[in-house]
Amino acid sequence: MLSNDNLIDLSSIKHQTTCKPISRIFTLLTIPTALFAIIILCYLGKLPLKVEIHSVILIGFIYFIYLFFVIHNAYYVSCKFKTQYTSMFFSLKEYVDNNLLTIENSTKANGSFDDFLKDYTSNLRNTNFSSIASGIFPTLGILGTFISIALSMPDFSSGTTTALEQEISHLLGGVGTAFYVSIYGIFLSIWWTFFEKIGMSRFEHDTFLIKESTKSFFWTKIDIESIHIKSNIDNFSKMSEIFEKLTSSNMMENINHLIEKRVEILDEILKKELILSTKISENIDNNEKLSMMLKDMTLNMSTTITNFEQQKDSYTLSAQLLNNNIGKLNSHMDNLSSDNLKAIYTNIVKSIETMKNDMEKIEWKFKQGLDEYDAKFTDKLQNSLESIDEQTVKIIEDLTQFKELSK
Numbered sequence: 001m002l003s004n005d006n007l008i009d010l011s012s013i014k015h016q017t018t019c020k021p022i023s024r025i026f027t028l029l030t031i032p033t034a035l036f037a038i039i040i041l042c043y044l045g046k047l048p049l050k051v052e053i054h055s056v057i058l059i060g061f062i063y064f065i066y067l068f069f070v071i072h073n074a075y076y077v078s079c080k081f082k083t084q085y086t087s088m089f090f091s092l093k094e095y096v097d098n099n100l101l102t103i104e105n106s107t108k109a110n111g112s113f114d115d116f117l118k119d120y121t122s123n124l125r126n127t128n129f130s131s132i133a134s135g136i137f138p139t140l141g142i143l144g145t146f147i148s149i150a151l152s153m154p155d156f157s158s159g160t161t162t163a164l165e166q167e168i169s170h171l172l173g174g175v176g177t178a179f180y181v182s183i184y185g186i187f188l189s190i191w192w193t194f195f196e197k198i199g200m201s202r203f204e205h206d207t208f209l210i211k212e213s214t215k216s217f218f219w220t221k222i223d224i225e226s227i228h229i230k231s232n233i234d235n236f237s238k239m240s241e242i243f244e245k246l247t248s249s250n251m252m253e254n255i256n257h258l259i260e261k262r263v264e265i266l267d268e269i270l271k272k273e274l275i276l277s278t279k280i281s282e283n284i285d286n287n288e289k290l291s292m293m294l295k296d297m298t299l300n301m302s303t304t305i306t307n308f309e310q311q312k313d314s315y316t317l318s319a320q321l322l323n324n325n326i327g328k329l330n331s332h333m334d335n336l337s338s339d340n341l342k343a344i345y346t347n348i349v350k351s352i353e354t355m356k357n358d359m360e361k362i363e364w365k366f367k368q369g370l371d372e373y374d375a376k377f378t379d380k381l382q383n384s385l386e387s388i389d390e391q392t393v394k395i396i397e398d399l400t401q402f403k404e405l406s407k
Contacts, residue, residue, distance in 0.1 A: 019079040028070050028195055032188055036063045039180065052177045054151045058144035059184045062137065066188050069133045072125040073192060074199025081124060081203060091120055096217050103227055108219045113211045134193045141185020148178030279394060 036059060042049040043056045070076065081088075092113075101110035 019082060021076060021080050021083065024076040024079045025070065028073055028075060028191075029067075031191060032063060032066055035184060035187065036060065039184070050177060051180060052148065052151075055144070055148050055177045055180050058147060058181045062140045062144065062181070062185055062188065065140065066137065066192075069129055069136075069192070072130045072133065073195055074125075074130065074197075074203060075195035076199065077125045078199040078203040078206065081121065082206060088120060092116060092214065101219060103219070103224070104231075106227075108223075109217055110219055113214055113218055117207055117211075130196070134189050134196065137185045137188040137192065138182070139185070141182040141188075144181030144185065145178045148181055283394070 038047065038049075039051055039056055039059050041047045042051040043053065095111065095116050096109040099109040099111045100107055
Protein backbone atom coordinates (compact mmCIF):
# COMPACT_ATOMS: atom_id res chain seq x y z
CA MET A 1 0.00 0.00 0.00
CA LEU A 2 1.05 3.61 -0.58
CA SER A 3 2.05 5.35 2.62
CA ASN A 4 1.35 8.97 3.51
CA ASP A 5 5.03 9.78 2.90
CA ASN A 6 4.66 8.61 -0.68
CA LEU A 7 1.58 10.78 -1.01
CA ILE A 8 3.51 13.80 0.22
CA ASP A 9 6.25 13.13 -2.33
CA LEU A 10 3.68 13.05 -5.09
CA SER A 11 2.02 16.19 -3.83
CA SER A 12 5.30 18.07 -4.18
CA ILE A 13 4.44 18.50 -7.86
CA LYS A 14 1.87 21.09 -6.78
CA HIS A 15 4.49 23.82 -6.71
CA GLN A 16 3.90 24.14 -10.47
CA THR A 17 0.23 24.98 -9.90
CA THR A 18 0.24 28.77 -10.31
CA CYS A 19 -2.81 29.17 -12.54
CA LYS A 20 -6.35 30.17 -11.69
CA PRO A 21 -9.30 28.86 -13.70
CA ILE A 22 -11.06 32.26 -13.61
CA SER A 23 -8.04 33.91 -15.23
CA ARG A 24 -8.06 31.26 -17.96
CA ILE A 25 -11.75 32.00 -18.64
CA PHE A 26 -10.99 35.70 -18.78
CA THR A 27 -8.16 35.11 -21.27
CA LEU A 28 -10.39 32.99 -23.50
CA LEU A 29 -13.12 35.68 -23.49
CA THR A 30 -11.04 38.86 -23.96
CA ILE A 31 -10.60 39.10 -27.72
CA PRO A 32 -13.97 37.49 -28.71
CA THR A 33 -15.77 39.85 -26.28
CA ALA A 34 -13.80 42.86 -27.54
CA LEU A 35 -14.65 42.07 -31.15
CA PHE A 36 -18.33 41.66 -30.32
CA ALA A 37 -18.25 44.99 -28.50
CA ILE A 38 -16.67 46.64 -31.59
CA ILE A 39 -19.47 45.19 -33.76
CA ILE A 40 -22.07 46.70 -31.43
CA LEU A 41 -20.29 50.09 -31.43
CA CYS A 42 -20.17 50.01 -35.23
CA TYR A 43 -23.89 49.30 -35.34
CA LEU A 44 -24.51 52.20 -32.94
CA GLY A 45 -22.43 54.50 -35.20
CA LYS A 46 -19.68 55.04 -32.68
CA LEU A 47 -17.13 53.66 -35.15
CA PRO A 48 -16.97 54.32 -38.90
CA LEU A 49 -17.98 50.78 -39.94
CA LYS A 50 -21.43 49.95 -41.25
CA VAL A 51 -22.98 46.84 -39.59
CA GLU A 52 -26.57 45.76 -40.05
CA ILE A 53 -28.75 44.66 -37.16
CA HIS A 54 -29.10 41.11 -38.49
CA SER A 55 -25.29 40.76 -38.54
CA VAL A 56 -25.14 41.93 -34.92
CA ILE A 57 -27.76 39.39 -33.92
CA LEU A 58 -26.01 36.53 -35.74
CA ILE A 59 -22.59 37.44 -34.31
CA GLY A 60 -24.18 37.66 -30.86
CA PHE A 61 -25.64 34.19 -31.34
CA ILE A 62 -22.21 32.81 -32.28
CA TYR A 63 -20.70 34.60 -29.26
CA PHE A 64 -23.33 33.01 -26.99
CA ILE A 65 -22.44 29.56 -28.37
CA TYR A 66 -18.78 30.32 -27.70
CA LEU A 67 -19.62 31.20 -24.08
CA PHE A 68 -21.26 27.79 -23.74
CA PHE A 69 -18.24 25.97 -25.21
CA VAL A 70 -15.49 27.93 -23.46
CA ILE A 71 -15.55 25.83 -20.26
CA HIS A 72 -14.68 22.75 -22.37
CA ASN A 73 -11.48 24.25 -23.79
CA ALA A 74 -8.27 22.43 -22.83
CA TYR A 75 -6.63 25.74 -21.80
CA TYR A 76 -9.20 26.12 -19.00
CA VAL A 77 -9.49 22.39 -18.20
CA SER A 78 -5.71 21.97 -17.79
CA CYS A 79 -5.74 24.67 -15.10
CA LYS A 80 -8.79 23.12 -13.47
CA PHE A 81 -6.95 19.78 -13.44
CA LYS A 82 -4.00 21.35 -11.59
CA THR A 83 -6.30 22.65 -8.85
CA GLN A 84 -7.46 19.08 -8.17
CA TYR A 85 -4.02 17.55 -7.55
CA THR A 86 -4.75 16.70 -3.91
CA SER A 87 -7.97 14.77 -4.61
CA MET A 88 -6.31 13.16 -7.63
CA PHE A 89 -3.43 11.85 -5.48
CA PHE A 90 -5.87 10.36 -2.96
CA SER A 91 -7.76 8.70 -5.81
CA LEU A 92 -4.45 7.47 -7.22
CA LYS A 93 -3.50 6.00 -3.84
CA GLU A 94 -6.84 4.18 -3.66
CA TYR A 95 -6.43 2.93 -7.23
CA VAL A 96 -2.94 1.58 -6.48
CA ASP A 97 -4.08 -0.07 -3.23
CA ASN A 98 -6.97 -1.82 -4.99
CA ASN A 99 -4.75 -3.23 -7.74
CA LEU A 100 -1.65 -4.40 -5.84
CA LEU A 101 0.20 -7.41 -7.24
CA THR A 102 3.26 -9.06 -5.70
CA ILE A 103 5.87 -10.63 -8.00
CA GLU A 104 9.15 -11.89 -6.54
CA ASN A 105 9.02 -9.82 -3.34
CA SER A 106 8.03 -6.66 -5.27
CA THR A 107 4.56 -5.17 -4.83
CA LYS A 108 3.15 -2.74 -7.38
CA ALA A 109 -0.19 -1.91 -8.95
CA ASN A 110 -1.36 -4.18 -11.72
CA GLY A 111 -2.62 -1.38 -13.92
CA SER A 112 -1.46 1.71 -15.78
CA PHE A 113 -1.44 5.39 -14.92
CA ASP A 114 -2.97 6.17 -18.32
CA ASP A 115 -6.08 4.12 -17.53
CA PHE A 116 -6.43 5.84 -14.15
CA LEU A 117 -5.94 9.29 -15.70
CA LYS A 118 -8.47 8.57 -18.44
CA ASP A 119 -11.11 7.58 -15.87
CA TYR A 120 -10.28 10.46 -13.54
CA THR A 121 -10.36 13.20 -16.21
CA SER A 122 -13.44 11.89 -18.00
CA ASN A 123 -15.67 14.28 -16.01
CA LEU A 124 -13.49 17.41 -16.34
CA ARG A 125 -14.98 18.34 -19.70
CA ASN A 126 -17.25 17.03 -22.42
CA THR A 127 -14.94 15.74 -25.14
CA ASN A 128 -17.79 15.69 -27.64
CA PHE A 129 -18.24 19.45 -27.35
CA SER A 130 -14.51 20.15 -27.44
CA SER A 131 -14.06 18.03 -30.56
CA ILE A 132 -16.72 19.84 -32.60
CA ALA A 133 -16.05 23.39 -31.34
CA SER A 134 -13.30 24.17 -33.87
CA GLY A 135 -15.61 23.20 -36.71
CA ILE A 136 -18.91 24.58 -35.48
CA PHE A 137 -17.81 28.26 -35.25
CA PRO A 138 -16.84 28.73 -38.95
CA THR A 139 -19.89 26.72 -39.93
CA LEU A 140 -22.13 29.05 -37.94
CA GLY A 141 -20.27 32.02 -39.46
CA ILE A 142 -20.91 30.85 -43.01
CA LEU A 143 -24.54 30.07 -42.13
CA GLY A 144 -24.90 33.55 -40.65
CA THR A 145 -23.41 35.08 -43.81
CA PHE A 146 -26.01 33.38 -46.00
CA ILE A 147 -28.77 34.44 -43.64
CA SER A 148 -27.55 38.05 -43.75
CA ILE A 149 -27.41 37.97 -47.55
CA ALA A 150 -30.92 36.55 -47.70
CA LEU A 151 -32.23 39.22 -45.34
CA SER A 152 -30.56 42.06 -47.25
CA MET A 153 -31.51 40.77 -50.69
CA PRO A 154 -33.89 43.29 -52.49
CA ASP A 155 -36.73 42.17 -54.73
CA PHE A 156 -35.45 44.14 -57.78
CA SER A 157 -38.97 45.37 -58.62
CA SER A 158 -37.96 48.97 -59.48
CA GLY A 159 -38.63 50.14 -62.99
CA THR A 160 -36.16 53.01 -63.10
CA THR A 161 -32.41 52.91 -63.36
CA THR A 162 -31.90 55.08 -60.30
CA ALA A 163 -34.06 52.86 -58.09
CA LEU A 164 -32.33 49.76 -59.43
CA GLU A 165 -28.93 51.27 -58.65
CA GLN A 166 -30.10 52.00 -55.11
CA GLU A 167 -31.26 48.40 -54.65
CA ILE A 168 -27.91 47.08 -55.92
CA SER A 169 -26.08 49.43 -53.56
CA HIS A 170 -28.23 48.18 -50.67
CA LEU A 171 -27.49 44.58 -51.64
CA LEU A 172 -23.75 45.18 -51.79
CA GLY A 173 -23.85 46.93 -48.41
CA GLY A 174 -25.74 43.99 -46.89
CA VAL A 175 -23.32 41.50 -48.41
CA GLY A 176 -20.40 43.43 -46.95
CA THR A 177 -21.81 43.30 -43.44
CA ALA A 178 -22.82 39.65 -43.92
CA PHE A 179 -19.21 38.61 -44.30
CA TYR A 180 -18.46 40.01 -40.83
CA VAL A 181 -20.36 36.99 -39.42
CA SER A 182 -18.13 34.54 -41.30
CA ILE A 183 -15.03 36.45 -40.28
CA TYR A 184 -16.10 36.35 -36.63
CA GLY A 185 -16.86 32.59 -36.78
CA ILE A 186 -13.51 31.80 -38.46
CA PHE A 187 -11.68 33.95 -35.89
CA LEU A 188 -13.36 32.10 -33.01
CA SER A 189 -12.35 28.77 -34.58
CA ILE A 190 -8.71 29.91 -34.81
CA TRP A 191 -8.83 31.37 -31.30
CA TRP A 192 -10.37 28.14 -29.90
CA THR A 193 -7.87 25.87 -31.67
CA PHE A 194 -4.90 27.96 -30.54
CA PHE A 195 -5.76 27.77 -26.85
CA GLU A 196 -6.94 24.15 -27.22
CA LYS A 197 -3.46 23.16 -28.41
CA ILE A 198 -1.77 25.20 -25.66
CA GLY A 199 -3.99 23.58 -23.02
CA MET A 200 -3.39 20.07 -24.37
CA SER A 201 0.38 20.59 -24.39
CA ARG A 202 0.33 21.82 -20.79
CA PHE A 203 -1.98 18.98 -19.74
CA GLU A 204 0.29 16.41 -21.39
CA HIS A 205 3.34 18.01 -19.74
CA ASP A 206 1.71 17.91 -16.30
CA THR A 207 0.50 14.35 -16.69
CA PHE A 208 3.94 13.31 -17.91
CA LEU A 209 5.51 14.70 -14.73
CA ILE A 210 2.96 12.87 -12.59
CA LYS A 211 3.43 9.67 -14.55
CA GLU A 212 7.20 9.84 -14.16
CA SER A 213 6.81 10.49 -10.42
CA THR A 214 4.43 7.54 -9.97
CA LYS A 215 5.93 5.01 -12.36
CA SER A 216 7.57 3.17 -9.46
CA PHE A 217 4.09 2.28 -8.18
CA PHE A 218 2.94 0.53 -11.38
CA TRP A 219 4.03 -2.65 -13.10
CA THR A 220 5.20 -1.93 -16.62
CA LYS A 221 5.55 -4.26 -19.53
CA ILE A 222 9.34 -3.96 -19.34
CA ASP A 223 9.33 -4.86 -15.61
CA ILE A 224 7.19 -7.94 -16.16
CA GLU A 225 9.26 -9.03 -19.17
CA SER A 226 12.48 -8.51 -17.18
CA ILE A 227 11.16 -10.60 -14.29
CA HIS A 228 9.98 -13.24 -16.74
CA ILE A 229 13.36 -13.35 -18.46
CA LYS A 230 15.14 -13.51 -15.10
CA SER A 231 12.87 -16.33 -13.98
CA ASN A 232 13.55 -18.21 -17.21
CA ILE A 233 17.29 -17.72 -16.76
CA ASP A 234 17.10 -19.03 -13.18
CA ASN A 235 15.04 -22.02 -14.29
CA PHE A 236 17.50 -22.68 -17.10
CA SER A 237 20.39 -22.54 -14.62
CA LYS A 238 18.61 -25.00 -12.32
CA MET A 239 17.88 -27.29 -15.25
CA SER A 240 21.53 -27.10 -16.30
CA GLU A 241 22.64 -28.08 -12.81
CA ILE A 242 20.18 -30.96 -12.74
CA PHE A 243 21.30 -32.07 -16.19
CA GLU A 244 24.94 -31.94 -15.11
CA LYS A 245 24.13 -34.06 -12.08
CA LEU A 246 22.23 -36.52 -14.23
CA THR A 247 25.01 -36.74 -16.79
CA SER A 248 27.78 -37.16 -14.20
CA SER A 249 29.65 -40.52 -14.15
CA ASN A 250 28.54 -41.41 -10.62
CA MET A 251 24.92 -40.81 -11.43
CA MET A 252 25.11 -42.91 -14.61
CA GLU A 253 26.85 -45.71 -12.72
CA ASN A 254 24.17 -45.63 -10.03
CA ILE A 255 21.46 -45.70 -12.67
CA ASN A 256 23.11 -48.63 -14.46
CA HIS A 257 23.58 -50.44 -11.16
CA LEU A 258 19.93 -49.92 -10.24
CA ILE A 259 18.83 -51.12 -13.68
CA GLU A 260 20.97 -54.25 -13.41
CA LYS A 261 19.69 -54.93 -9.91
CA ARG A 262 16.11 -54.60 -11.04
CA VAL A 263 16.79 -56.94 -13.98
CA GLU A 264 18.25 -59.53 -11.58
CA ILE A 265 15.30 -59.20 -9.27
CA LEU A 266 12.98 -59.61 -12.24
CA ASP A 267 14.83 -62.79 -13.30
CA GLU A 268 14.54 -64.21 -9.79
CA ILE A 269 10.85 -63.39 -9.73
CA LEU A 270 10.35 -65.13 -13.08
CA LYS A 271 12.27 -68.22 -11.89
CA LYS A 272 10.29 -68.43 -8.68
CA GLU A 273 7.08 -67.96 -10.63
CA LEU A 274 8.13 -70.90 -12.82
CA ILE A 275 8.93 -73.04 -9.77
CA LEU A 276 5.68 -72.03 -8.15
CA SER A 277 3.68 -72.87 -11.27
CA THR A 278 5.43 -76.26 -11.41
CA LYS A 279 4.60 -77.00 -7.77
CA ILE A 280 1.04 -75.89 -8.27
CA SER A 281 0.76 -78.28 -11.23
CA GLU A 282 2.19 -81.11 -9.06
CA ASN A 283 -0.26 -80.29 -6.29
CA ILE A 284 -3.10 -80.38 -8.79
CA ASP A 285 -1.95 -83.81 -9.99
CA ASN A 286 -1.67 -85.06 -6.40
CA ASN A 287 -5.13 -83.76 -5.62
CA GLU A 288 -6.47 -85.57 -8.67
CA LYS A 289 -4.79 -88.79 -7.53
CA LEU A 290 -6.16 -88.33 -4.03
CA SER A 291 -9.64 -87.76 -5.41
CA MET A 292 -9.30 -90.98 -7.43
CA MET A 293 -8.17 -92.85 -4.30
CA LEU A 294 -11.08 -91.46 -2.34
CA LYS A 295 -13.39 -92.50 -5.14
CA ASP A 296 -11.97 -96.05 -5.10
CA MET A 297 -12.24 -96.23 -1.32
CA THR A 298 -15.83 -95.07 -1.49
CA LEU A 299 -16.56 -97.76 -4.09
CA ASN A 300 -14.90 -100.45 -1.94
CA MET A 301 -16.87 -99.33 1.09
CA SER A 302 -20.06 -99.52 -0.93
CA THR A 303 -19.16 -103.08 -2.05
CA THR A 304 -18.31 -104.15 1.54
CA ILE A 305 -21.54 -102.72 2.87
CA THR A 306 -23.43 -104.62 0.15
CA ASN A 307 -21.66 -107.86 1.16
CA PHE A 308 -22.50 -107.20 4.83
CA GLU A 309 -26.13 -106.72 3.92
CA GLN A 310 -26.12 -109.98 1.94
CA GLN A 311 -24.54 -111.87 4.88
CA LYS A 312 -27.09 -110.30 7.21
CA ASP A 313 -29.86 -111.59 4.97
CA SER A 314 -28.26 -115.06 5.05
CA TYR A 315 -28.06 -114.96 8.86
CA THR A 316 -31.67 -113.87 9.03
CA LEU A 317 -32.71 -116.73 6.76
CA SER A 318 -30.69 -119.22 8.82
CA ALA A 319 -32.31 -117.97 12.01
CA GLN A 320 -35.76 -118.39 10.50
CA LEU A 321 -34.95 -121.92 9.38
CA LEU A 322 -33.60 -122.66 12.84
CA ASN A 323 -36.78 -121.44 14.48
CA ASN A 324 -38.86 -123.52 12.11
CA ASN A 325 -36.82 -126.59 12.89
CA ILE A 326 -37.13 -125.92 16.62
CA GLY A 327 -40.89 -125.67 16.24
CA LYS A 328 -41.05 -128.87 14.34
CA LEU A 329 -38.80 -130.45 16.91
CA ASN A 330 -41.08 -129.40 19.72
CA SER A 331 -44.08 -130.87 17.89
CA HIS A 332 -42.31 -134.19 17.43
CA MET A 333 -41.03 -134.28 20.96
CA ASP A 334 -44.48 -134.79 22.30
CA ASN A 335 -44.64 -138.17 20.52
CA LEU A 336 -41.19 -139.34 21.49
CA SER A 337 -40.15 -141.52 24.42
CA SER A 338 -37.64 -140.47 27.02
CA ASP A 339 -34.86 -142.51 25.46
CA ASN A 340 -35.53 -141.24 22.00
CA LEU A 341 -35.90 -137.80 23.40
CA LYS A 342 -32.60 -138.06 25.16
CA ALA A 343 -30.88 -139.28 21.98
CA ILE A 344 -32.53 -136.53 19.92
CA TYR A 345 -31.69 -133.99 22.54
CA THR A 346 -28.09 -135.12 22.49
CA ASN A 347 -27.99 -134.82 18.70
CA ILE A 348 -29.65 -131.43 18.82
CA VAL A 349 -27.18 -130.22 21.38
CA LYS A 350 -24.34 -131.45 19.19
CA SER A 351 -25.94 -129.82 16.17
CA ILE A 352 -26.39 -126.58 18.07
CA GLU A 353 -22.83 -126.66 19.33
CA THR A 354 -21.61 -127.40 15.81
CA MET A 355 -23.72 -124.55 14.48
CA LYS A 356 -22.51 -122.31 17.26
CA ASN A 357 -18.91 -123.10 16.43
CA ASP A 358 -19.60 -122.39 12.76
CA MET A 359 -21.26 -119.13 13.69
CA GLU A 360 -18.35 -118.12 15.88
CA LYS A 361 -15.91 -118.92 13.08
CA ILE A 362 -17.98 -116.86 10.63
CA GLU A 363 -18.25 -114.02 13.13
CA TRP A 364 -14.50 -114.13 13.80
CA LYS A 365 -13.70 -114.07 10.10
CA PHE A 366 -16.16 -111.19 9.57
CA LYS A 367 -14.67 -109.18 12.43
CA GLN A 368 -11.15 -109.95 11.26
CA GLY A 369 -11.98 -108.86 7.70
CA LEU A 370 -13.71 -105.72 8.97
CA ASP A 371 -10.77 -104.82 11.23
CA GLU A 372 -8.31 -105.36 8.40
CA TYR A 373 -10.46 -103.24 6.08
CA ASP A 374 -10.75 -100.50 8.74
CA ALA A 375 -7.01 -100.52 9.34
CA LYS A 376 -6.21 -100.36 5.62
CA PHE A 377 -8.81 -97.64 5.01
CA THR A 378 -7.58 -95.61 8.00
CA ASP A 379 -3.95 -95.91 6.91
CA LYS A 380 -4.77 -94.86 3.35
CA LEU A 381 -6.94 -91.99 4.53
CA GLN A 382 -4.30 -90.77 7.01
CA ASN A 383 -1.57 -90.96 4.35
CA SER A 384 -3.74 -89.02 1.92
CA LEU A 385 -4.51 -86.35 4.52
CA GLU A 386 -0.83 -86.03 5.43
CA SER A 387 0.04 -85.65 1.74
CA ILE A 388 -2.64 -82.98 1.36
CA ASP A 389 -1.31 -81.11 4.40
CA GLU A 390 2.23 -81.19 3.08
CA GLN A 391 1.19 -79.92 -0.35
CA THR A 392 -0.95 -77.17 1.22
CA VAL A 393 1.96 -75.98 3.38
CA LYS A 394 4.22 -75.90 0.32
CA ILE A 395 1.65 -73.88 -1.65
CA ILE A 396 1.31 -71.35 1.20
CA GLU A 397 5.09 -71.02 1.49
CA ASP A 398 5.42 -70.53 -2.28
CA LEU A 399 2.67 -67.89 -2.30
CA THR A 400 4.33 -66.04 0.62
CA GLN A 401 7.67 -65.99 -1.20
CA PHE A 402 5.97 -64.74 -4.38
CA LYS A 403 4.22 -61.97 -2.42
CA GLU A 404 7.53 -60.85 -0.85
CA LEU A 405 9.23 -60.82 -4.23
CA SER A 406 6.38 -58.82 -5.75
CA LYS A 407 6.96 -56.05 -3.21
